[in-house]
Amino acid sequence: MSTADTRVAPATLRTATGGEAAGWVAAHCRRAPWLTAATLLTTVAGAALQVLPVLLLSRVVDGVTGGGSRSVLLTVGVLMVAAALLGAVATAVSTYLIGRLGAELLARLREGAVRAVLGMPSARVEQVGRGDVLSRVGDDVAVLSKGIRSAVPTVFSAGVLVVIATAGMFGLDWRLGLAGAGALPAYGLALRWYLPRSAPLYRKQRAAQADRAQALISGLNGIDTVRAFRMEDAVREKVTRESWRVRDLGVDVFRFFGRFVGRENRAEFIGLVLIVVVGYALLEADAASLGEVSAAPLMFHRLFTPLGAIMFTFDEAQKSGASLTRLVGVLGEPAEDRLVGEVSVAPTGAGAYPVTVEGLTFSYPDTEEPVLREVNLSVPAGGSLALVGATGAGKSTLAALIAGIGTPQTGAVRIGPHDLAGLDEAGARALVSILTQETHVFSGPLADDLRLAAPGASDAELMEALRTVGAGEWAELLPDGLNTTVGEGGERLDVTEVAQIALARLVLGRAPVVVLDESTAEAGSEGAAELERAVLAACSGRTTLFVAHRLTQAMAADRIAVLSAGRVVEEGTHGELVALGGQYARLWRAWREGS
Incomplete structure (x- = not known):
């Protein structure tokens, strides 16, 4: 077997550049041309109609100072009211269309990101950590969704209004415009x-939130081990440290944004x-009318409101932009050519290998x-082997490699x-x-x-x-049997029922080899014994590898392998290892006394 590729993939998922993210948005806007065109048209119309009353005001001032007729003033007044009403309607329609267009883009992006994650090699997901993956398809989607509902429509509409208002100033008098x-x-x-300073800061904040999520997930997933080895303080300290880092970055972002607002106020x-x-100079030189000079300020x-809206929502927009680059970056992650398939040789005998x-x-x-280090193991077809050892011994890593997740530097798995x-x-x-504790029920029919x-x-x-x-x-x-909706928004299932659904998938998958890593972690709860029986039934006739976090699991296996510091130090049946008086026997005595 050749050694692993020496190129090391990044320890986090890819983050796209701003240009790549903008390119993705533009490409998908082109896929909805009518909606995109309607959004742009109503936004421009709404901005123009909001500026029109100010331009008409100059006519009113000039009409009053020039002794114009009341009918002209009445007509201008009616036009001002009509423009204000139509502008409000156009702005409302524009906000709705921007939200709808954004929702469609978000749906495509979310589906693409989830598809990309599902298509990644399992080793890549393990390498970057579930915190980074979940924060992107969870937290980043939530941030972007909130931004699309609030910040993005505000920034876009306000930006168009700034352009129209600036053009209106030049329409009054080019010198006033200048x-x-x-x-x-x-x-x-x-x-x-x-x-240039804010975008990296927001990305750093999102990455810190991913690290915090990873710390929480790791602690919760291994809660039994954490308690058994009295590591609560260490885990709590790590979560607290990551949480303080997120808080400190949030304070830095707020302080940084405050300095930006000060600079914007100076510009105004x-x-x-x-x-x-x-x-004043133009009026003194009789080079402009009083109406024009009055309307210009x-x-x-009129720019203050949209510029203020942009500033006060720019924080949210920047967060959305950071989340957008992280989600678009996921789309660029390399994926397997095939997600499902069959091997060329069917299993023989009883369906087990x-x-x-x-030498792994x-x-x-x-x-x-x-x-x-130099691990050698064998499990006969249809047999079962339990991996036992302290935290960090390498049990889960070995189980993942046997499941095809990752490539060893030397040795082979057959x-x-x-x-x-x-x-x-x-x-x-x-x-x-492979079945772990992290089972999931998707929303939809069972x-x-x-x-x-x-x-x-x-x-x-x-x-x-x-x-x-x-x-x-x-x-x-269930009310509708197999057609009953389960998961979010559907029938509520307890942890035992969720685990049974995962085991039922295991039965339906018919793979000849099964790897179980903490799959019955609810042992000790009301459904523990039921889950243990379900596992044995699901694995019947298959070659099975257990990562035994409880010694009752190890006792049920044909043979037991004890790992310590990445090596197999003992191997045998439960009775043989207890009689041997070695590391397993000490673990057994400690477990029995604790029980």
């Missing part, structure tokens, strides 16, 4: 100072002073010491005649199924949830799989 434009350098300097002051001074002041581990050594990237190193993800999944493992399974086969794992009784009592 005076107002004198504030642009100050605005530009403020943005030039803010934007400069522009208003220039317009008043230039307007109001027009410039032997498992052979030869494995190290994680950026670590000097191997997690596993499932029957197949070397896992020569198979793609689809081939590995056809040979080995039948669809089960058919994730066997798309062509009939209703009768689904019910038989549920009965095999002891779930037939409660499944038959």
Whole structure:
């Protein structure tokens, strides 16, 4: 077997550049041309109609000072009211269309991100950590969804209004327009100072939130081990440290944004002073009318509201932008060519394959010491082996490698005649199924949830799989049977029922080898014994590897392997190892006394 590729993938998922994210948005806007065009048209119309009353006001002032007729003033007044009403309607429609367009883009992005995560090699997901993955398809989607509902429509509409209002100032008098434009350098300097510094700061904040999520997930997943080894203080300290880091970055973001607001206020002051001074000079030189000079400051002041809206929602918009780059970055992650498939040789005999581990050594990237060293194991076809050892011994890592997740630096894992190193993800999944504590029920009909493992399974086969794992009784009592909606927004299921659904998928998958890592972590709860029986039924006739976090699991296996510091130090049956008086015997005595 060749050594692993020396190129080390990044320890976090990819983050796209701002240009890549903008390109993705533009490309998907082109897929909805009518909605995009309607959104732009109503936004521009709404902005123009909001500016029109200010332009008409100059006509009113000039009409009054010039002794114009009342009919003209009445007509202008009616036009001002009509423009204000139509502008409000156009703005409301624009806000709705922006939200709808954003929702469609978010749906496509979310589906693409989830599809990309599901298509990643399992080793990549393990490498970056579940915290980073979950924060992207969870927290980042939530942040972007909130931004699309509030910040994005505000920033977009306000930006268009700024452009229209600026054009309106030049329409009054080009010299007054130039005076107002004198504030642009100050605005530009403020943005030039803010934007390059803010985007990395927001990305850093989102990454810190991902680290916090990873710390929480790791502690909760291994709660039994944490309690057994009295590591509560260490885990709590790590979560607290990550939480303080998120808080400190939040304070930095708020303080940084406050400095940006100060710079924007200075730009507004400069522009208003220039317009008043230039307007006064033009009026004194009789080069502009009183109406034009009066309307110009109001027009410039009309910019304050959209600019203020942009500033006060820019914080949320920046967060949305950071989340957008993280989600678009996920789309660029390399994926397996095939997610499902079949091996070329069908299992023989009773549907089981032997498992052979030869000279396996494995190290994680950026670590000097191997997690596993020269591991040799064998499990006969249809037999079972339990892995036992202290936290950090390498149990879960070995189980993942046997399941085809990751590639060892040296050594080999063989499932029957197949070397896992020569198979793609689809081939590995056809040979080995892995089940962990992190079971999930997807929102939708129960039948669809089960058919994730066997798309062509009939209703009768689904019910038989549920009965095999002891779930037939409660499944038959569901309001609509297999068509009952479960998961979020559907029928509530307890932890035992969720675990049984995962085991039923295991039955339907029919892989000849099964790896179970903490799959019955609810032992000690009311449904523990039921789950233990369900596991034995689901694994019947298959070669099974248990990562035994409780010694009752180890006792049920044909043989037990004890790991310490990445090596197999003892191997035998429960009785043999207890009689040996070694490490397993000490673990057994400690467990029995604790029980």
